[in-house]
Amino acid sequence: MFTISTQRAETTPTMASSPPPRNQPPRLAHDLVERADVLHAWQANRHKSCHVLLGPAGSGKTTLALQWRSRLFSQGFDVAWMSAQPDDEPEALMDALFAAFDAITPEICQELHLLYNRDGQFLLSSTLAISLIRSIERHGRDTLMVIDDYQNIRAHQAHAMVQTLLDYAPPNLHLLLISRQVPPLQLERLRAASQLHELDVQDLRFSLQDTQEFARQRLPALAPEAVHRLHQLTDGWAAGLQLFVLGMQAQPKRTHWHEPVKNAHDFVAYFNREVLHHLAPERLHGLLRLSPVHHFNEALVVAMLGPSAGQDLMGLLEAQRMFIMPMDEPRAGWWRFHPLFRELLLERFEQAPKELQRTTRIRLGNWFGEKGMLRDAVQLLVAAGEIDQATDWIERHARELFLNGELQRLVRAVAEIPRSYLKKRDSLTLWLGWSQLCYRQFDACQESIDRLEHHLQHQLQHPQRGRSALPQTSPEQAHACMLQFSLALQTDDFSRAQQLLPHMLHMRSQSDAVLQGGRRNLLGWYFSHQGTPAQAREYLLGPGQYREDGSPLQDSSFGNMMSLALLGMTHLHEGHYRQAEATLRAALSKAEAALGSHCEAACNAAGLLCEVLYEINDLQGLRELLERYGDAIDKVALPDARLSATLARSRLLALDHNLAEAQEVLVRLENAVSSRKMLRITAILLYEQFQLSLREHALSEQNHGCLVTLVALAQRAADKQHHAAEKISHYATLAQAQWQAHQHQRHDPAALRQLQALAASPQLARRLQISAIALPALALQRAGQDSAAEDLALQILEQAQASDMVRSVLDLDEASLQLLRQVHASRSKNHPILGFYAARLLKLADEEQASLTHSAAAPRLPADALSERELQILSLLANALPNKRIAQALGVSPETIKWHLKNIYTKLSVFSRNEAIVVARELGVGLPSAEHKLALR
Numbered sequence: 051m052f053t054i055s056t057q058r059a060e061t062t063p064t065m066a067s068s069p070p071p072r073n074q075p076p077r078l079a080h081d082l083v084e085r086a087d088v089l090h091a092w093q094a095n096r097h098k099s100c101h102v103l104l105g106p107a108g109s110g111k112t113t114l115a116l117q118w119r120s121r122l123f124s125q126g127f128d129v130a131w132m133s134a135q136p137d138d139e140p141e142a143l144m145d146a147l148f149a150a151f152d153a154i155t156p157e158i159c160q161e162l163h164l165l166y167n168r169d170g171q172f173l174l175s176s177t178l179a180i181s182l183i184r185s186i187e188r189h190g191r192d193t194l195m196v197i198d199d200y201q202n203i204r205a206h207q208a209h210a211m212v213q214t215l216l217d218y219a220p221p222n223l224h225l226l227l228i229s230r231q232v233p234p235l236q237l238e239r240l241r242a243a244s245q246l247h248e249l250d251v252q253d254l255r256f257s258l259q260d261t262q263e264f265a266r267q268r269l270p271a272l273a274p275e276a277v278h279r280l281h282q283l284t285d286g287w288a289a290g291l292q293l294f295v296l297g298m299q300a301q302p303k304r305t306h307w308h309e310p311v312k313n314a315h316d317f318v319a320y321f322n323r324e325v326l327h328h329l330a331p332e333r334l335h336g337l338l339r340l341s342p343v344h345h346f347n348e349a350l351v352v353a354m355l356g357p358s359a360g361q362d363l364m365g366l367l368e369a370q371r372m373f374i375m376p377m378d379e380p381r382a383g384w385w386r387f388h389p390l391f392r393e394l395l396l397e398r399f400e401q402a403p404k405e406l407q408r409t410t411r412i413r414l415g416n417w418f419g420e421k422g423m424l425r426d427a428v429q430l431l432v433a434a435g436e437i438d439q440a441t442d443w444i445e446r447h448a449r450e451l452f453l454n455g456e457l458q459r460l461v462r463a464v465a466e467i468p469r470s471y472l473k474k475r476d477s478l479t480l481w482l483g484w485s486q487l488c489y490r491q492f493d494a495c496q497e498s499i500d501r502l503e504h505h506l507q508h509q510l511q512h513p514q515r516g517r518s519a520l521p522q523t524s525p526e527q528a529h530a531c532m533l534q535f536s537l538a539l540q541t542d543d544f545s546r547a548q549q550l551l552p553h554m555l556h557m558r559s560q561s562d563a564v565l566q567g568g569r570r571n572l573l574g575w576y577f578s579h580q581g582t583p584a585q586a587r588e589y590l591l592g593p594g595q596y597r598e599d600g601s602p603l604q605d606s607s608f609g610n611m612m613s614l615a616l617l618g619m620t621h622l623h624e625g626h627y628r629q630a631e632a633t634l635r636a637a638l639s640k641a642e643a644a645l646g647s648h649c650e651a652a653c654n655a656a657g658l659l660c661e662v663l664y665e666i667n668d669l670q671g672l673r674e675l676l677e678r679y680g681d682a683i684d685k686v687a688l689p690d691a692r693l694s695a696t697l698a699r700s701r702l703l704a705l706d707h708n709l710a711e712a713q714e715v716l717v718r719l720e721n722a723v724s725s726r727k728m729l730r731i732t733a734i735l736l737y738e739q740f741q742l743s744l745r746e747h748a749l750s751e752q753n754h755g756c757l758v759t760l761v762a763l764a765q766r767a768a769d770k771q772h773h774a775a776e777k778i779s780h781y782a783t784l785a786q787a788q789w790q791a792h793q794h795q796r797h798d799p800a801a802l803r804q805l806q807a808l809a810a811s812p813q814l815a816r817r818l819q820i821s822a823i824a825l826p827a828l829a830l831q832r833a834g835q836d837s838a839a840e841d842l843a844l845q846i847l848e849q850a851q852a853s854d855m856v857r858s859v860l861d862l863d864e865a866s867l868q869l870l871r872q873v874h875a876s877r878s879k880n881h882p883i884l885g886f887y888a889a890r891l892l893k894l895a896d897e898e899q900a901s902l903t904h905s906a907a908a909p910r911l912p913a914d915a916l917s918e919r920e921l922q923i924l925s926l927l928a929n930a931l932p933n934k935r936i937a938q939a940l941g942v943s944p945e946t947i948k949w950h951l952k953n954i955y956t957k958l959s960v961f962s963r964n965e966a967i968v969v970a971r972e973l974g975v976g977l978p979s980a981e982h983k984l985a986l987r
Contacts, residue, residue: 075119075131075198076112083263085114088253092118095247096125097192099219100240101226102233102248109254110288111228112198118226119196128154128191133198140205147182154193158185179214180886187220200229209234216240218890236628238635242671255286264291326394336363338402339410341395342430343418345377345386353417354410408434419443422450428463441471441478448481452529452564457608458650461485479505480526483533487540492726495537502530525565528557532568536607539575542689542728544773547576567595567608574616575688581813583620590617604644604651611641611651619658619690625816627665628854634659648682657683657691660698665817667856667894669705672698673963677932692719693731697738701857706967708928709742716742729767730774736760737781744792744863757785780814787825802826809845820846820858824866831869843873844884851887859891860898867895901965915957923950927963928970 095101105111119129130150151158161181186193195215203209213235215225227233240246256264261281265272272280280291326334336355340346352360367374367385377384387395399407415430416439424447431440444463452460464472464485472482483498506527531553538547554576557569570589577586594610595603603609618634621627634655641652656679663672676699683695696719703712720735739756764782767775787805808814809822827842847870850859859870871892878885916924919940926936933951937944951966958969 075133075196076116082113082117083256083260083267085117085260087257088114088249089117089121092247092249093121096122096127097221097224098247099224099245100216100237100247101224102237102246103226103228104232104249105230105251105254109251111254113288114249114254115196115198115226115228119194122192122194126192128189128193129196130154130193131196131198134200134202136202138202138205138208140207147178150195151182151185155189158182158189161185176210176214176883179211180218180883183215183218183220183223186223190222192222192224194224194226196226196228198228200227200233201231218886236632238632239666239668242635242668254288256281256288256291257286261286261291332359333363333366336360337395338399341387341392341399342411342433343414343426345384345426347383347385350414350417354413412436412439415440415443419447422447424448425459425463428466432466437467437471441467441475444481445475445477448478452481452484457484457564458488461488465489480529480533487533487537490540492537492541495533499530499534499537502533506530528565531557532565532572535572535576536568539572540689541726542723542730542774544576544579548773551576563595563603564608567603567610567613570595571608571612571616574613574620575690578616578620578623583624586620587617590614590620607650609651611637611645611649612654614640615651615655615658615691618655622658622662622694623815625819625853625855627662631659631662631666634662648679648686650686653679653682653686654688654691657687657695659694661694664698664701665855665857667860669702672702673932676702677934680932689723689728689731693734697734700738700742701861704742704745706964708967709745713739713742729763729772730777733760733763733767733774733778733781736763737785740785740788744788757789760785776813780808780811780818783808784818784822784825788821791825791828802829816849816853816855817858819849820855820862823849824862824869827869828865839869840873840877843869844877844881846870847873847884847888847891850891851884856891856894860895867892916954920950920954920957923947924954924966924970927951927954928967 092101103111103115119131122129130153132146132150148159148162151162161184162178197203197212212225212227212233215223216235216237217239219225227235237246241248258278258281262274262277265277265280329337336351336359339354340351343350348360348364351364354360355363374385374387377386386392399410411430411434415427415434415436418424418430419427424443427443428440431437431443444460444467448460448464460481461484464478464481469482472478479498479502483495483502486492486495486498531550535547535550535554538544538550554569554573557565570592574586574590577583577589590613594613595608604611614633614637618630618637621630621633637655638652638659641649641655645651656675660672660675660683663669663675676695680695680699683692687695696715700712700715703709703715716735716739720732720739723731723735736756736759740760743754743756760778761782764775764778766772767778772778783804787801790801805822805826809819814822823842823846827839827846830836830842831839843866846859846866849855859867862870870888874885874888874892878888922940923936926940933944933947937947940947951963954966958966960966960969
């Protein structure tokens with residue numbers, strides 16, 4: 051059972067003493083060290099919706115929370131404290147909530163009592179949470195709910211209740227979750243919206259000053275050196291400090307500290323002045339000969355300089371530690387120069403005789419080649435002009451590098467070799483094909499596959515198209531099969547992928563990590579598109595793959611990070627936006643942390659997340675994501691991620707009333723995929739262009755041509771028995787129905803039944819299902835069948851609420867929204883959760899309409915109200931360019947653009963980019979010329 055108290059704590063921060071009664075929070079001891087710095091930082095975040103305090107046992111979580119609680123009382127907060135026990139039952143939650151909020155004020159629980167008395171049983175957690183949200187919102191005062199020992203909660207109903215509170219919390223409701231482990235909640239959206247404040251063991255660690263105060267109170271005679279030693283031994287762990295002080299019997303050893311130089315500029319100046327000019331010539335010469343490499347170890351130094359000089363130089367470097375740093379690698383003994391230091395050395399090295407530079411790079415390159423470090427070897431040898439030798443090393447080590455998961459490094463190494471050299475060696479054809487696939491040279495990749503099949507023709511069969519799946523009799527054939535399967539998916543050729551599927555399924559005998567990782571990700575991708583996401587997740591959630599050295603395989607398309615991004619794609623294809631958001635945010639965060647902000651996995655997660663952010667109406671988050679990743683997605687991402695980002699960008703531009711630019715974004719991708727005969731993606735883009743025309747309630751000849759082309763495309767796909775024929779037909783059918791509705795043509799009963807059957811199809815995208823239901827609902831309403839129309843409108847709300855959809859509803863036409871308002875007014879009492887969700891959606895719709903009305907009614911400003919620079923920025927803003935692109939166009943920094951935008955918003959009396967764009971068009975601010983727009987791209 052939850053135990054809850056709302057008593058106000060004493061204001062003296064002390065440490066928790068004996069366990070309190072279950073209806074009270076712990077008390078604070080009188081001699082507690084106040085964590086002033088942590089509390090001050092926490093106070094600045096007190097109005098956020100959720101606070102999570104994580105740490106192990108004895109780390110001081112509860113004590114810190116009690117200190118914060120006492121500060122909040124002085125600022126007018128109401129606080130309810132809950133301590134979860136291991137044997138808690140979900141049914142006890144209701145009594146606990148009654149006790150907590152009745153103690154604050156009986157009005158909060160009034161609605162809860164009515165619901166309980168009516169049903170006479172434990173209510174569903176979502177219903178309970180929504181009633182509580184309404185009550186706290188009416189309460190008005192800031193209210194903090196604290197759940198201590200959250201890790202003890204096991205019942206999923208309790209987690210669902212807390213999740214609902216977090217999802218729909220009013221501004222005056224705040225939750226603090228104290229736990230030893232991460233709560234099983236979806237917090238990614240709160241984190242992205244800056245409504246989540248997280249403290250972990252790093253925040254809980256005592257600083258040296260905290261340790262000194264702790265020791266002063268308990269051991270005032272302890273020497274300063276002993277306090278330093280105490281702090282080191284305990285690493286700031288609160289319970290460890292207590293136990294260590296109790297058991298301390300002797301003076302600890304003195305600890306010596308060395309303060310490194312932290313400022314890079316000071317470091318370079320110091321090294322030039324105090325070190326470089328004082329080195330012996332032979333040592334300086336040795337450093338210069340090492341400067342071309344990115345990393346080194348003692349073996350390399352000795353091989354280059356000889357045993358005596360090499361060991362002498364390494365001894366100097368390791369003793370100084372001022373200008374070398376250990377590499378972040380599992381292998382010990384590898385070092386790298388400080389980047390600024392290496393830059394200085396390279397400048398001097400490039401002043402040496404050309405022959406010395408050449409021979410030095412050759413020796414270094416061959417040493418790396420012998421060690422199997424192919425990328426370093428090729429880079430050095432190519433720089434020395436030894437192309438044949440570099441190609442020899444690729445031929446010798448490419449397979450090993452590939453099997454160790456170093457595909458991107460192999461691709462980059464191969465890309466540095468002229469194609470004329472590579473084509474002379476059949477043994478490199480496979481690696482050349484992978485390189486071409488990564489750089490989207492699909493026709494060239496197919497040529498390499500054909501050459502590879504010819505090279506392996508004694509092991510191949512030849513059914514259709516002169517190219518076939520490879521019998522899995524050797525690792526070479528397995529790799530070639532995976533290359534073909536990858537090319538088929540990259541070009542949206544799922545018919546070809548289906549031919550290769552049996553061989554992909556029987557690739558289990560292969561043991562190398564890349565084959566298994568690639569097989570897992572490719573099959574996950576394939577089955578997600580086949581409408582079997584559960585089967586896709588069976589592969590993607592399988593065991594991770596590991597390199598031969600035991601480290602996880604993360605890099606490239608075959609790594610574990612890409613698996614997580616593809617897992618998010620399966621939820622997106624199902625229309626489960628909440629789960630897709632959580633998975634894709636996690637994938638993006640982990641990929642950025644492990645591989646860098648623009649790695650392949652991060653770009654794909656970002657591209658897929660764009661579509662999710664649009665649907666959940668996080669438009670600001672979408673703008674920021676596109677600004678960070680827009681260009682990288684176009685260059686690196688898989689077709690699905692690129693499509694998702696394109697759709698989101700176009701829809702965002704349409705919301706900004708920049709339909710021409712929105713159309714152009716779609717056409718640009720359509721031209722790219724049409725040349726590759728990617729019919730499914732082409733159909734989606736044609737349908738989206740048709741939707742843009744409907745937004746303006748007028749169809750131009752060009753946009754009507756999109757409908758005609760889409761219908762023809764559906765017929766062509768059906769005639770060819772294309773793998774996506776059914777999906778393309780869905781888009782064409784829905785577009786035709788929307789055209790009839792736009793022309794005010796009456797739908798016959800057969801057409802309405804077809805639309806209703808289409809909406810029920812599991813293959814239909816969730817966004818299309820909303821539109822497919824709305825059309826017959828409006829038709830029934832016009833025919834006077836209000837009850838039947840409301841039944842269908844209720845289905846729209848049910849679909850939206852089940853999938854956490856927002857924009858699919860908001861983007862409906864005004865007649866559909868009016869029908870939803872009618873349903874909400876007449877039926878929400880019978881559906882409390884659905885009614886709450888509908889009210890939220892309709893409120894957003896009203897706010898959007900009010901914003902547009904306000905912008906339209908804003909008085910026109912005189913032409914000289916804005917400066918020339920502000921007019922330039924406003925003109926680019928009207929074309930939906932992000933801050934970074936505007937800065938590039940004007941040759942200034944993004945920060946300067948932000949400063950100008952603040953001034954523009956103030957002068958125009960607007961509060962957002964959207965409103966500024968509307969007013970810009972009211973002012974008649976000119977758009978850039980076609981040449982200028984082309985240059986900006």
